[in-house]
Amino acid sequence: VSDKRLERLADVLVGYSTKVRPGDRVSIETSTLGVPLAREVYRAVLEAGGHPETRITPPQLRELLFSEATDEQLDWLNPVALADVEHLDVRIVVEAFANTRAHSQVDPARHARRSRASGPILERILERAAAGELRWVLTLLPTTASAQEAEMSLAEYEDFVYAAGFLDRDDPVQEWETFAATLERLAGFLGARRTLRVIGADTDLTLDVGGRTWVPGSGGENFPDGEVFTGPVETSAEGTIRFSFPAIFGGREVDDVRLTFQGGKVVEVRAARGQAFLEEMLALDEGASRLGEFAFGMNDAVRQFTRNILFDEKLGGTVHLALGASYPESGGVNKSGLHWDMICDLREGSEVTADGEVVYRDGRFLPGVLD
Amino acid sequence: MSDPRVERLAELIVGYSLELGPGQLVRIEGSTVAEPLAAALYAAALRRGAHPYVDLAVEGLAEHLVAHGSDEQLAHVSPTEWNAVELLDALVVLWADENTRSFGQADPDRHQRYVAARRQVTNRFYERVAAGEARWCGTLMPTNGHAQDAEMSLADYERFVYDACHVSGDGDPAEHWEGLASSLAARAEQLDAVRELRVVGPDTDLMLVVEGRTWIAADGRLNMPDGEVFTSPVETATRGEIRFTFPAIFKGREVEDVRLRFEDGRVVASEASRGLSHLRAMLEMDDAASLLGEVAFGLNYEIDRFTRNILFDEKIGGTMHFALGSGFPEAGGRKQSGLHWDMICDLRADGEVYADGELIWRAGQFLADPQPASARVR
Numbered sequence: 161v162s163d164k165r166l167e168r169l170a171d172v173l174v175g176y177s178t179k180v181r182p183g184d185r186v187s188i189e190t191s192t193l194g195v196p197l198a199r200e201v202y203r204a205v206l207e208a209g210g211h212p213e214t215r216i217t218p219p220q221l222r223e224l225l226f227s228e229a230t231d232e233q234l235d236w237l238n239p240v241a242l243a244d245v246e247h248l249d250v251r252i253v254v255e256a257f258a259n260t261r262a263h264s265q266v267d268p269a270r271h272a273r274r275s276r277a278s279g280p281i282l283e284r285i286l287e288r289a290a291a292g293e294l295r296w297v298l299t300l301l302p303t304t305a306s307a308q309e310a311e312m313s314l315a316e317y318e319d320f321v322y323a324a325g326f327l328d329r330d331d332p333v334q335e336w337e338t339f340a341a342t343l344e345r346l347a348g349f350l351g352a353r354r355t356l357r358v359i360g361a362d363t364d365l366t367l368d369v370g371g372r373t374w375v376p377g378s379g380g381e382n383f384p385d386g387e388v389f390t391g392p393v394e395t396s397a398e399g400t401i402r403f404s405f406p407a408i409f410g411g412r413e414v415d416d417v418r419l420t421f422q423g424g425k426v427v428e429v430r431a432a433r434g435q436a437f438l439e440e441m442l443a444l445d446e447g448a449s450r451l452g453e454f455a456f457g458m459n460d461a462v463r464q465f466t467r468n469i470l471f472d473e474k475l476g477g478t479v480h481l482a483l484g485a486s487y488p489e490s491g492g493v494n495k496s497g498l499h500w501d502m503i504c505d506l507r508e509g510s511e512v513t514a515d516g517e518v519v520y521r522d523g524r525f526l527p528g529v530l531d
Numbered sequence: 532m533s534d535p536r537v538e539r540l541a542e543l544i545v546g547y548s549l550e551l552g553p554g555q556l557v558r559i560e561g562s563t564v565a566e567p568l569a570a571a572l573y574a575a576a577l578r579r580g581a582h583p584y585v586d587l588a589v590e591g592l593a594e595h596l597v598a599h600g601s602d603e604q605l606a607h608v609s610p611t612e613w614n615a616v617e618l619l620d621a622l623v624v625l626w627a628d629e630n631t632r633s634f635g636q637a638d639p640d641r642h643q644r645y646v647a648a649r650r651q652v653t654n655r656f657y658e659r660v661a662a663g664e665a666r667w668c669g670t671l672m673p674t675n676g677h678a679q680d681a682e683m684s685l686a687d688y689e690r691f692v693y694d695a696c697h698v699s700g701d702g703d704p705a706e707h708w709e710g711l712a713s714s715l716a717a718r719a720e721q722l723d724a725v726r727e728l729r730v731v732g733p734d735t736d737l738m739l740v741v742e743g744r745t746w747i748a749a750d751g752r753l754n755m756p757d758g759e760v761f762t763s764p765v766e767t768a769t770r771g772e773i774r775f776t777f778p779a780i781f782k783g784r785e786v787e788d789v790r791l792r793f794e795d796g797r798v799v800a801s802e803a804s805r806g807l808s809h810l811r812a813m814l815e816m817d818d819a820a821s822l823l824g825e826v827a828f829g830l831n832y833e834i835d836r837f838t839r840n841i842l843f844d845e846k847i848g849g850t851m852h853f854a855l856g857s858g859f860p861e862a863g864g865r866k867q868s869g870l871h872w873d874m875i876c877d878l879r880a881d882g883e884v885y886a887d888g889e890l891i892w893r894a895g896q897f898l899a900d901p902q903p904a905s906a907r908v909r
Contacts, residue, residue, distance in 0.1 A: 192587065206599060207599075212592075213609050216563060216586070217584075217586075221585060233580070233582060240614060240618055241584070243611065
């Protein structure tokens with residue numbers, strides 16, 4: 161039986177997220193597990209008058225590359241793929257995992273080598289996107305691997321994923337447009353504030369965001385979405401924060417992270433598990449111990465932690481901070497090879513003040529802010 | 532669970548068929564059902580130092596495009612495709628259909644336009660192959676769709692396919708194909724000296740002139756499996772009659788019990804027990820459609836039955852096939868047509884072939900091992 165929600169997801173990705181127009185060249189990129197959604201997206205692109213092109217690969221190719229390739233093969237960049245990003249108008253990328261931990265045993269150096277090699281493709285995508293020449297969206301098709309990561313059955317996980325995209329509602333596009341307007345207002349409200357202070361369990365952190373831009377994440381590049389983020393002034397963070405959810409990077413988890421900042425820089429690190437890995441990552445480069453992002457998770461249909469950042473960072477009632485690189489569109493200037501999002505649950509016993517005024521309590525903005 | 536035959540087939544193709552070397556760019560394309568073979572080829576290509584990438588099509592999408600796309604969408608060919616055919620050093624095409632008749636209800640004109648737009652790209656690639664700039668190999672991944680056409684279970688069909696590729700046993704498949712390649716080459720060289728062939732069988736007595744034409748050994752480089760020697764006969768010389776015992780299939784349509792009579796190279800009479808109108812329509816497609824473009828001996832004796840797939844059927848050991856329409860320039864063929872329709876004639880029971888009057892083949896076997904001209908001179 162076909163899942164109506166899959167059809168709706170495709171329609172939202174094509175009609176709302178990337179707004180495919182007649183003549184647009186659209187790639188649909190996924191693994192063979194993503195085929196059910198690829199079919200629906202292909203149909204929707206065709207209906208919109210675009211030219212859909214699938215890029216479908218077996219999920220095990222990456223493992224094979226890591227196990228078989230020489231350094232020279234790892235360093236190689238496919239000229240066909242590099243040229244591909246030059247002619248596309250839209251990329252729709254569907255994560256569809258067979259095994260979320262398939263690369264856990266891979267030598268990190270080989271991983272890093274491959275990431276460096278494919279850097280130019282990523283750079284061109286971001287450049288063309290910034291120039292308005294390319295629209296892209298990243299989404300996820302529920303698979304048993306992702307359900308396992310979330311500690312749910314596949315059916316429960318599907319319900320979770322589709323609810324997060326409002327695909328269980330009658331008119332998802334209308335819902336997203338309404339939500340986008342709310343996030344836009346919030347971004348405007350926060351854009352007029354200078355200093356934020358986050359107070360919660362073992363947490364009291366102050367940040368300067370004056371002059372920076374708050375960007376609403378309303379389904380354009382991530383789907384589902386629902387956050388408002390900025391790049392805080394790099395030298396401004398002062399105080400301590402405790403992250404109640406595990407911090408995950410490259411498939412490795414660090415539990416109960418506590419960070420203390422002075423002058424914008426992490427000066428003290430504590431973790432219940434994985435502290436050495438955390439310290440190693442913070443020492444990666446100069447920018448790795450400074451903040452590149454501060455954001456409010458605003459999607460109330462995402463209520464639980466599922467070990468996938470696409471969802472976790474949008475959890476309604478949380479804030480997240482990223483150590484490392486900032487997004488240029490937010491006005492942030494921190495540079496790093498790292499961008500590690502860590503999520504802090506503020507749904508109980510918390511407050512956020514903006515320029516001294518309480519604006520957020522127990523996971524919600526106070527009445528007046530969003531209306 | 533991985534099938535060792537799939538691994539061996541992958542090794543055979545990257546090693547023997549394509550001779551992939553370090554630094555070469557190779558694309559592995561097929562449909563998503565070909566995933567196990569695509570992944571095995573990817574790993575095997577990496578082990579040879581090449582740079583492989585995989586592009587799998589989703590069955591049903593092209594059908595959807597043909598049914599619902601606008602004229603512009605039907606004609607659109609991705610710039611990425613044009614770019615790729617110029618850059619590739621090698622291409623592996625995996626035929627793997629879950630449904631071999633999925634275009635059965637498609638509008639023929641729209642389907643034709645879809646195919647024609649994409650053929651420009653593949654033709655450009657074949658130009659590069661002909662110029663020696665790139666290599667390609669086509670093979671098949673067994674699916675239920677192909678097994679159904681062959682009227683077999685999938686397990687039996689897998690056995691049939693992997694046996695035909697000689698990857699089932701313990702021996703070295705490449706060694707087998709190298710041996711077959713040299714014997715096919717010797718056979719081709721011997722046939723090059725023949726002026727006229729006469730094929731005699733039930734309701735069959737056909738004379739063909741092959742003088743001045745080149746016989747080519749199909750030895751597993753371009754197709755896997757393989758095993759035939761073929762040429763393009765002199766277009767104006769074929770005379771006599773032939774009866775094809777296997778169904779003749781073109782674009783998924785079957786014509787049964789085809790009988791053709793030739794005079795001065797051209798079909799002058801055609802009969803069939805079923806599908807005669809399709810046969811005659813095809814013969815009238817263009818000027819060269821009623822001439823022979825190919826004559827060939829099927830010499831893969833591990834292919835012992837008709838399975839409704841030309842990749843295998845034309846190589847059935849003990850058969851000959853004759854194609855109406857386009858000839859092969861590399862064999863000396865001079866006529867081109869929109870048609871190239873292979874029809875297979877079973878000569879295994881009581882067929883005879885004479886070369887310049889001398890009996891060289893009986894009941895599906897050449898009478899003597901090939902003696903290349905060079906050896907005979909010596």
